[in-house]
Amino acid sequence: MNLKELARKLDLSPTTVSRALNGYPEVNAATRERVAEAARRYNYQPNTRAIRLATGRAMAIGHVIPLATRHEIVNPVFADFIAGAGEIYSRNGYDMLLSVVPDDTEERAYRELKSRGTVDGVIVHGPRLNDERIPLLVELGIPFVVHGRATGTESPYAWVDVNNRRAFQRATEFLFDLGHRRIGLINGLEFMDFAIRRRRGYEDALAARGIAPDPEMMVSEEMTEGAGYRAARRMLALPHPPTALIASSMIMGLGARRAVEDLGMKMGRDVSIIIHDDELSYMRNGEDVPIFTATRSSVREAGRLAADMLLGMVQGKLTSPAEHLMEAELIIGGSTGPYRS
Known part of the structure; x- marks a missing residue:
């Protein structure tokens, strides 16, 4: 038709x-x-080339992915986010343009997307403290949505984020309620916005209980299994080791569990562990019963929300920057238990 x-x-x-x-x-x-x-009933598929000619739009959304030397953004979380965003693009007749670039050419990549007119908007990944990409995109006049938020950025911009601060505050409070007092934080790299907010939530919960932060109980690392293992082993070797750990991802949590078991202890009995679960489609936190107690939020749903928001901006439905804050659930699994002296 x-x-x-x-x-x-x-x-x-x-x-x-x-x-x-x-x-x-x-x-x-x-x-x-x-x-x-x-259009759905009759299975009508618009002619993308005709739409481009009629509207002057590229009918494509850009994702510029820096191959950062300290933070590899091409990771399982990114893949699930792209899957969610791709559902919305496909439904609306848009293509996706991925540009994987060295760190020092990221600004040039955005400028080339603008000058060539190859995309109608972009989604910004992995926001950092005082992220320079946001004022750049405002200057270029490219519609954009940030997956996350950028601490230190004052000008308004569109974003979709999970409430990382509240999630980690709740996780820490839950462990306090189980009787734990020595709680370690195995965090992501703290120039990344999500990690900054997670540490603040953890410290908020400590302050509410009158407990001063202990630098030996806080680690900021790349979110890998090996980093989770090394951080947990080091903390558990302290003269006064933690009885509970909070890890910024399931992958780090798996490393922490390995460290606990290597020391002849049992997760959930001797050491409690809470993770942040991005509800990845191919890396589930157990089936019927969660393996880990977790703060859970779907990164695929975040991809859908960000893509829908950006298309609304491109099509003129949204005339001012929108914001969407997702709340994480606290899911109880087998990795936590009451404090044992």
């Missing part, structure tokens, strides 16, 4: 149908929904 046939079935002009499908604000919401429903 082509555009004219779809328009005839709806008793609308082809121009109105085209504008409705492309989200033009002058077409009222009821008409847009009616057209979208008919």
Whole structure:
């Protein structure tokens, strides 16, 4: 079925149908929904080339991925986020453009996307403290959404994030309620925004119980199994070791569990562990019963939300930067138990 046939079935002009499908604000919401429903019913697939010519849009969204020397963003979390975002792009007739670049050419990559007109907007990954990409994209005039937030950035920008501070505050409070007082933090790299916020949540919970932070009980590392193992082994070798650990990812948590078991102890009995679970589609935290107690938030859903927000900006449905804060659930698994003296 082509555009004219779809328009005839709806008793609308082809121009109105085209504008409705492309989200033009002058077409009222009821008409847009009616057209979208008919397009689904008749399996209508718009001609992307025709849309590009008619609207001047590239019909593509960009993702610039820096191969950072200290933080590899091409990771399992990124893959699930892209899967979620890709669902929204495909549903709306958009392509995805991935540009993997060295760190020192990231700014040039954004400038080239703008000058070539190859994308209608971009999603920014792995926001950092005082992230320079945000003012750059504002200057270039490219619509963008940040997956996460950038501590230190004052100008408004669109973002989708999980409440990392509250998640780690709740995790620490849960361990306190189980009787633990020596709680170690195995965090991600703390120039990354999510790690900054997670540490603040952990420290907020300590302060509320009148406990001063102990530098020996806090580690900031790349989120790998090996880093989780080394951090846990070092903390557990202290004269006054932790009786509980909080890890910033399941991968780090697996390393911490290995360290506990190497020392002849049992996770959940001798040492409690809480992880952050991004609810990865191919790396589940158990099946019916969670392996780890976890703060859980779906990174795939974050991808869907960010993509939908960005397309709304591109299509003129959102005229000011939007914000979406996701709350993490606290899931009880087999990795935590009451303090044992």
